[in-house]
Amino acid sequence: MQFTVETTPAYAEVNGSGRLNMVAAPLLREVVAAVVAEGNHHVVVNMEGTEFMDSSGLGALIGCLKIARQAGGDLRIANVQPQVKMVLELTSMHRVLNPYESVDAAFPHA
Amino acid sequence: MKPFATRLLIVLTVILGVNYLAWRWLDSLNWSAWWIAVPLVLAETYSLIDVGLFGLAMWRIRERKAPPPPADATVDVFITTYDEPLDLVMTTALAAKDIRYPHSTWILDDGARPELADLAARHGLGYLTRSGDWADKPRHAKAGNLNNALMVTQGEFLLILDADQIPQPDILDNTLGYFNQRRVALVQTPQYFSNVPADDPLGSQAPLFYGPIQQGKDGWNAAFFCGSNALLRREALMQLGLAGYVTEVERGVHRALAGARSAIRKARRSPEAADPLVAGLLDEVEAATDAAREKLKAGGSLSEITYDLRTKVEGAVRTLVAGNFAALEADLAEIAAMELGSELGTPEPDQLDGAVERMSQRDWSPLGALGSVQAVLDAVSVERPDEAQPVMPLATISVTEDMATSMRLHSMGWESVYHHEVLAYGLAPEDLKTMLTQRLRWAQGTIQVMLRENPLAQRGLKLGQRLMYFSTMWSYLSGFAAVVYFAAPVIYLTLGILPVSSLSTDFFIRFIPFMVVNQLLFAVVGKGVSTWRGQQYSLALFPTWIKACTTAARNVWLGRPLGFAVTPKARQAEGNSWHLILPQLVAIALLLVALVVGAVRLATGLNEPVGTLVNVAWVIFDLLILSVLVKAVRYKGFTPDERNVDAVHR
Numbered sequence A: 001m002q003f004t005v006e007t008t009p010a011y012a013e014v015n016g017s018g019r020l021n022m023v024a025a026p027l028l029r030e031v032v033a034a035v036v037a038e039g040n041h042h043v044v045v046n047m048e049g050t051e052f053m054d055s056s057g058l059g060a061l062i063g064c065l066k067i068a069r070q071a072g073g074d075l076r077i078a079n080v081q082p083q084v085k086m087v088l089e090l091t092s093m094h095r096v097l098n099p100y101e102s103v104d105a106a107f108p109h110a
Numbered sequence B: 001m002k003p004f005a006t007r008l009l010i011v012l013t014v015i016l017g018v019n020y021l022a023w024r025w026l027d028s029l030n031w032s033a034w035w036i037a038v039p040l041v042l043a044e045t046y047s048l049i050d051v052g053l054f055g056l057a058m059w060r061i062r063e064r065k066a067p068p069p070p071a072d073a074t075v076d077v078f079i080t081t082y083d084e085p086l087d088l089v090m091t092t093a094l095a096a097k098d099i100r101y102p103h104s105t106w107i108l109d110d111g112a113r114p115e116l117a118d119l120a121a122r123h124g125l126g127y128l129t130r131s132g133d134w135a136d137k138p139r140h141a142k143a144g145n146l147n148n149a150l151m152v153t154q155g156e157f158l159l160i161l162d163a164d165q166i167p168q169p170d171i172l173d174n175t176l177g178y179f180n181q182r183r184v185a186l187v188q189t190p191q192y193f194s195n196v197p198a199d200d201p202l203g204s205q206a207p208l209f210y211g212p213i214q215q216g217k218d219g220w221n222a223a224f225f226c227g228s229n230a231l232l233r234r235e236a237l238m239q240l241g242l243a244g245y246v247t248e249v250e251r252g253v254h255r256a257l258a259g260a261r262s263a264i265r266k267a268r269r270s271p272e273a274a275d276p277l278v279a280g281l282l283d284e285v286e287a288a289t290d291a292a293r294e295k296l297k298a299g300g301s302l303s304e305i306t307y308d309l310r311t312k313v314e315g316a317v318r319t320l321v322a323g324n325f326a327a328l329e330a331d332l333a334e335i336a337a338m339e340l341g342s343e344l345g346t347p348e349p350d351q352l353d354g355a356v357e358r359m360s361q362r363d364w365s366p367l368g369a370l371g372s373v374q375a376v377l378d379a380v381s382v383e384r385p386d387e388a389q390p391v392m393p394l395a396t397i398s399v400t401e402d403m404a405t406s407m408r409l410h411s412m413g414w415e416s417v418y419h420h421e422v423l424a425y426g427l428a429p430e431d432l433k434t435m436l437t438q439r440l441r442w443a444q445g446t447i448q449v450m451l452r453e454n455p456l457a458q459r460g461l462k463l464g465q466r467l468m469y470f471s472t473m474w475s476y477l478s479g480f481a482a483v484v485y486f487a488a489p490v491i492y493l494t495l496g497i498l499p500v501s502s503l504s505t506d507f508f509i510r511f512i513p514f515m516v517v518n519q520l521l522f523a524v525v526g527k528g529v530s531t532w533r534g535q536q537y538s539l540a541l542f543p544t545w546i547k548a549c550t551t552a553a554r555n556v557w558l559g560r561p562l563g564f565a566v567t568p569k570a571r572q573a574e575g576n577s578w579h580l581i582l583p584q585l586v587a588i589a590l591l592l593v594a595l596v597v598g599a600v601r602l603a604t605g606l607n608e609p610v611g612t613l614v615n616v617a618w619v620i621f622d623l624l625i626l627s628v629l630v631k632a633v634r635y636k637g638f639t640p641d642e643r644n645v646d647a648v649h650r
Helices: A025-038 A053-069 A082-090 B002-027 B031-059 B086-097 B114-122 B141-150 B176-180 B207-221 B234-258 B259-271 B276-297 B302-338 B349-358 B371-379 B400-413 B434-451 B463-475 B478-495 B505-526 B533-539 B544-560 B578-603 B609-634
Strands: A002-007 A012-020 A042-046 A052-053 A074-078 B075-081 B104-109 B127-128 B159-162 B185-186 B230-233 B415-418 B423-427
Touching: A002 B031, A002 B207, A012 A025, A012 A053, A025 A042, A025 B434, A052 A082, A053 A082, A053 B434, A074 A082, A074 B185, A074 B302, A082 B104, A082 B276, A082 B415, B002 B031, B031 B086, B031 B207, B031 B230, B031 B463, B031 B478, B031 B505, B075 B086, B075 B141, B075 B230, B086 B104, B086 B159, B086 B434, B086 B533, B104 B141, B114 B127, B141 B176, B141 B400, B159 B234, B159 B259, B159 B478, B176 B185, B176 B230, B176 B259, B185 B234, B207 B415, B230 B349, B234 B259, B234 B302, B234 B400, B234 B505, B259 B371, B276 B302, B276 B533, B302 B349, B302 B371, B400 B415, B400 B434, B400 B463, B434 B463, B434 B578, B434 B609, B478 B533, B478 B578, B478 B609
Parallel strands: A012 A042, A012 A052, A042 A074, B075 B104, B075 B159, B104 B127, B185 B415
Antiparallel strands: A002 A012, B159 B230, B185 B230
């Protein structure tokens, strides 16, 4: 899986394309930890190109959420694909990681 | 033929057992000696239930043959260690490296020993210690060690090995095939010990458990995880962790918001609240927590509720602190205008912003003075701030994480497999003290799980699975029954008090057939393996089992520590260990005294011959049970030439 990062004044956008599975999970955690360490406390993970996610991937997102919150910011997800949406709902995780329609909708006031 | 014979024996055992026990309850109790009659019949009822649960497992004994392994599975081999000698860890690690099926080998060193890190690097092995997240957080022993490693590794399947469990090269080839079934989450193989002499004085081998019992549980899809020599599917563990995470977060946020009102009320009565700044802040916090509670009731998203609450409270703190500074600034300006404090100067706006920012931060915030309110706000969170990792795949509710984890897997609908082939050779304790510590820990962990997540009440488990888990927990209650079994014959022989109304043919025709069929059942399912050692220890270690029950109950209900110790792998210093079995020595003394007194009472006509005969036989049985401990105390450790070890140490 490939990750790219774009920073705007309001938030950092992490783009992940491919499969967010047990192989990619530790990598995602590293990428977001680095982004937050650089001072971008508000992070949007744009999942437009993420066609598949397993429990390890979801676990990594939770780990990233913790990193962002502890820095005083937040992590949000946007543009989720049907399979990812299904995983979120199957695990009731959408209650914690609310999927936003778009990157802009994720931090509307930021 | 074999299953039919087994099942016939099970049916007969249960029928004869119920027949005997019904008579005991309805028609045999000596109520004038109720204080021993009732405990004895309860102990016998306990034992019959134990036998019934055992029979239920034997009903479905399942022998499996592993399908061929998949071609391209990814596997992480985890070797967990805390303080075991380095050469022992490395022996296991290098054997793990030599496992034939492609895999990555990792040493999970909870002791964070630099020498071990060096050794691992030199041999090209992975080496992991706890991440910084674990500082000042509960470590959760082995479960925590594994959870830490799960976050930084990638294999689809995990082989878990204790530091002393030397794996065979074909351990993965012979087990991975089971995972072709998509719902299989666990494959457990036996734990076998290479440093145990043939007569096994410490009862280390568990041929009945790693054999018919696990095979029987397997028949009910309830073979369980025993902590080592097992393979797990990462996806299943992660799902378990996620489900646990959502539950914990929901529970935590609900509980915190429910307690917010009373925390704020309490804070209002505190001396700090006399400050109008703090009082105003409390109003804001109350409004914000009320709003959060409403949103939660309406089913709002937890991430938004927690984020909004925190943002609002932070905003309120900042506004109030800034207000205070504005007043301060005005005062300073006035002072300056009076030309009295010109040297003080007026703070620059930049400086002021910085000061407001700093004073608003958590540690200096006016809320910091109000511990209870701050605690509520901290708990309204999706980060599980009390834990090192938000997602904890392996259960941490017990010191034996394994059983709790597999029970949760089963209740989520996953399947397990028991593969009956020794694929790793471990080291058992070689002295009584270490052995007792280990048994105490297992028993405590099992009772903890029984009290925290009782299988009879867990959602998602099938009836058979509930009973299989319960059966193991039930067997750890044997300490109480043992005390009664030791006391009853002593009471008769010394005082002449019988717990049954009469020892007539009524007793013998019911009791003897039951006993005979029961022992026959053991012999048939044990396939000639000696189960006697196990029977001895299940009664002889009664102080350990009772201590496990009382300490675990105090731990679960009153939050007291267990006094838990890691089982040492190296033999403890030589020394006299008779003091470790003091209660049993007292029991032995009482039984011997009872024999003498019983003989005297018989000779003087105070006791009757039949009662004496039965109780003397009973005392002899009790002494045979307890005699294993004499052997155990005198055991000097394993000397390799006692058996062929070539097969073990390659």
